Amino acid sequence: MAQFIREFAIARGLRVRSDKFGNLIVSYRRGRGHRPVAFVAHMDHPGFEVAEDAAGGFVMTRFLGSVPREYFRLGGRVRLFGADGEHRATIWSVPDVDWKKEKLVRLRLKGAIRRGDFGMWDLAPVKTNHRLIWSRACDDMAGCLALLAMLDDLVQLRAPAAACAVFTRAEEAGFHGAMGLMKSRLIPRSAIIVNVESSKELPHAPMGQGPIIRVGDRAMTFDPRVTMFLEEVAARVARTDRRFTFQRRLMDGGTCESTVFCQHGWRAGAVCLAMGNYHNLGPGLHIREEYVDVGDVQKTVQFFVEVARRSNDYGRATRVLKQRLDALFERGRRQLLQTSAAMRLPAPVAGVFAEPE
16 A cells, blocks of 8 residues: 555655654645645554464464454455465464454465465455445545545646645554654644544445545544534535535544544544445455445545645634624623513622632
């Protein structure tokens, strides 16, 4: 993923940087005076980490990511990636350990593999019928795809904007890349952060209805000013393009990187794509490809281009709302005062929590 992103960006004349933790930042800037927007997606997906050298036979691996134990059926097919290519393997046993602390899986292997190599479920890399995209790793490859397509559109349109696409590592293992990114201090504090995820489809947030402005996740709600800004831009796009649709939902099927950013004082919101077979969890306890809607991806790219172009509108929605609330109060202010006097209420005290004399 990292190599592809670098080559994609360089081919379009975009600046690519990496921090010491291996996160990638691809920058686009045209014109001056634009508030920076940092769109964030993660490059990893739940998978197997090889724990020992092996030359055929059996090898112990650790599974990194949230997948229930019952999906690790004996004989389940895995593909390992080593220095000399790809190797097929099958699940031989699942040691009886505390699954919440460490997910150990013993594989039967063909070929040689080394400690530190990685593996995934043996599923199709990608396939599509032009309505859906299936992949062994839509989470968060579909998010990365949307950001690369956004950069491509910005370059072709020569759009005035200050945007960067940030590609983080090790989200599934515990948000390590996002935490490292903040310590690297490569993203300015003035930036608006928009996390993009492929999130578990929920009954109230179906796929096919456009990008989902994510009010929050399982852990917390995000910066309301960023959420209002995103909703304002989406509504503007919908007014000019009748085919564009979007949703605004609390997506509490999991936790995303915006929680990390908000907890550390950043202005962060989120957008997600509804996804089927979350973490490859198919029906009947079978491992299957994840899938997203093609139209949702296209609309997300269209939306992000406008977010980047209209970043200076950030804060406008909250200002307008405050003005409306103030106007409502002024309309009712005189009547409140008159009826309050008629009620013969006691004189106001210095403060609600004033200490008694």
